[in-house]
Amino acid sequence: MLRGASEARAWALCTSSEVLQTQEQGRGRNEVLQVRYFKHRHVWVSAIIRWEKHLWKVINTRAECTEGFWCSELLTASLRRLTYKIRDTNISTSHSRSSMAGAEVGTQRVSSNRNHEKRAHNGYLYCFDKMNAAGTANFWRCDRRYMEHCKARLHTTAATGVVIKEVNRHCHGGEADRINVTIVRGEAKRRAEETMETPAMILNEVYGGASVSTMGQMPAEDAMKKMIRRRRTTTEDAPPQPVNREAIIIPLRYTTYPEGERFLLYDSGVGDVERILILGRQWNATWSSEMKTVFADGTLNIAPPLFAQVYVLLASKRGFIVPVLYALLPDKRESTYCRIFHAVKATWPQFSPETISMDFERAAMNAASSVFPSAEICGCFFHLMRNMKKQLSLLGLSGWYKNDGNFALAARMIIAMAFVPLEDLDAVFRQLARQTPRELWPVLDWFEQNYMGRLNSFGGCQRPSFPPNMWSTYQRTLQGRDRTNNFAEAAHRRLRSELSVDHPTIWKFIDGLRSVQAGRDQHFECFVRGDEPPRKRLKYVRADQRIQEAVQRFTVDSGVLYLRGLAHNFAMN
Numbered sequence: 001m002l003r004g005a006s007e008a009r010a011w012a013l014c015t016s017s018e019v020l021q022t023q024e025q026g027r028g029r030n031e032v033l034q035v036r037y038f039k040h041r042h043v044w045v046s047a048i049i050r051w052e053k054h055l056w057k058v059i060n061t062r063a064e065c066t067e068g069f070w071c072s073e074l075l076t077a078s079l080r081r082l083t084y085k086i087r088d089t090n091i092s093t094s095h096s097r098s099s100m101a102g103a104e105v106g107t108q109r110v111s112s113n114r115n116h117e118k119r120a121h122n123g124y125l126y127c128f129d130k131m132n133a134a135g136t137a138n139f140w141r142c143d144r145r146y147m148e149h150c151k152a153r154l155h156t157t158a159a160t161g162v163v164i165k166e167v168n169r170h171c172h173g174g175e176a177d178r179i180n181v182t183i184v185r186g187e188a189k190r191r192a193e194e195t196m197e198t199p200a201m202i203l204n205e206v207y208g209g210a211s212v213s214t215m216g217q218m219p220a221e222d223a224m225k226k227m228i229r230r231r232r233t234t235t236e237d238a239p240p241q242p243v244n245r246e247a248i249i250i251p252l253r254y255t256t257y258p259e260g261e262r263f264l265l266y267d268s269g270v271g272d273v274e275r276i277l278i279l280g281r282q283w284n285a286t287w288s289s290e291m292k293t294v295f296a297d298g299t300l301n302i303a304p305p306l307f308a309q310v311y312v313l314l315a316s317k318r319g320f321i322v323p324v325l326y327a328l329l330p331d332k333r334e335s336t337y338c339r340i341f342h343a344v345k346a347t348w349p350q351f352s353p354e355t356i357s358m359d360f361e362r363a364a365m366n367a368a369s370s371v372f373p374s375a376e377i378c379g380c381f382f383h384l385m386r387n388m389k390k391q392l393s394l395l396g397l398s399g400w401y402k403n404d405g406n407f408a409l410a411a412r413m414i415i416a417m418a419f420v421p422l423e424d425l426d427a428v429f430r431q432l433a434r435q436t437p438r439e440l441w442p443v444l445d446w447f448e449q450n451y452m453g454r455l456n457s458f459g460g461c462q463r464p465s466f467p468p469n470m471w472s473t474y475q476r477t478l479q480g481r482d483r484t485n486n487f488a489e490a491a492h493r494r495l496r497s498e499l500s501v502d503h504p505t506i507w508k509f510i511d512g513l514r515s516v517q518a519g520r521d522q523h524f525e526c527f528v529r530g531d532e533p534p535r536k537r538l539k540y541v542r543a544d545q546r547i548q549e550a551v552q553r554f555t556v557d558s559g560v561l562y563l564r565g566l567a568h569n570f571a572m573n
Helices: 004-014 017-024 029-039 041-061 073-088 092-097 101-107 176-194 199-208 221-235 282-290 334-347 362-371 381-394 398-403 405-419 422-435 438-452 474-478 486-499 506-528 538-552 556-567
Strands: 108-111 117-121 124-131 137-142 153-157 163-167 264-267 277-279 293-299 309-317 320-329 355-358 376-379
Touching (some): 108 176, 117 176, 176 199, 199 221, 282 320, 320 486, 334 362, 381 398, 381 438, 405 422, 405 438, 405 474, 405 538, 405 556, 422 556, 474 538, 486 506
Parallel strands (some): 293 355
Antiparallel strands (some): 108 117, 124 137, 153 163, 264 277, 293 309
């Protein structure tokens, strides 16, 4: 016999007088049980695990049920079929016959744009969150969690995907059309992978079963065809991961951009232990002579395993900052930077920048000065602040900086030396040294040694690691030029987001880079049609205005007050 209140309640639901009455109306007991399953699913799901192991014992022994009748052969066969269907969550035959079919539309599995599984339920989409500790249930969260701050959740069984319960209410309306669009897009991607049909044929097939409301929400036909072509490109078998740099052989399809344009701009060649690859659009050569303001920066996280870093060059064109090339470098030595800059000059003979903004990496700065002697090499103010934060951390002063406002202001006043005219640096630095708290003296010594040049015993001045003309932002501020190369940092983040993994294979890196380049092409077209460059947030615009006004009023006598005023307008976050 069934044990416990939950088992008896679940059994009674199937064998109640309502079921018997329905059967008398000509409906089979198996169908009745399926209908009752949908109506009381929340009871069945909670009880199924406990009573299922007892069910077959009851059936085989023909034990007397709680309602007082014997299990017939018909009930035995019906329960056997129903148990299999519950376990497989595949009661598809009842969907077309049951009045509950509309509710079950929402329990489909759909794929996201990045091919991750989502769950559609009752007109809402859910993203996978995690499993429970026992590994028996999946927890899903509403995919509008961040856009709408929706806290609705869905729990399903891990093995079968049966919905267990819904948690919290949605704070937004249902999105049946959006779900249907996602399903149609997923079907188009599947056919792109599994068939050799043309994009037009695939669209004809997937649109054939779509409703009118869904068709009205679908992306443009060109966008759908591009999606199909991209899907086929990414699912092609990639070459095996090379074991070393000198053995890399790049297939033709990884060296070109759409319409046959060259994308691999430079390759130092097979057999080169210090292999360098430069990737970018060949078309950029047509305006390389206009690239007068250039931003350069390297990143380690997205570099393929055989390379040390990805080095990015961006160029300014009337306010628009455009990535023009990406280089894979084997190391961070000065000779390697010289090689890449010489390769860029050979690829683009008319490339002759007037200003190169970069982070405070001595090897890269020396190489840029050597290859482009007429260019002004500028250190990024953002990276100067980052170096300052590292020094505070090394000296154990980070806690003070976070918790003591006056201490933090005094620390930023040291960095504000970047806004002092070159000829007045020594005088203002002496004023600052007399006002700096004792706890910041080690930081002041570090700044003097690396950025100012410390006086020696002979009355001369030691050459600093980074001379003031490299990190001073005084003239750049007066001229309204950029003080940072944060555009390169943004390019790194965009590429990392596209790859969705650190240190991808070289093939995944190239594919991701081409996808990012497609977005940059659209950005460039905005410039071509005459759009205004993206605007800064209002608080940064106002801070820049205050800084420029303060710089224009600079006098040596008010040096410390000048530094304090500037320090109020930026933060080392």
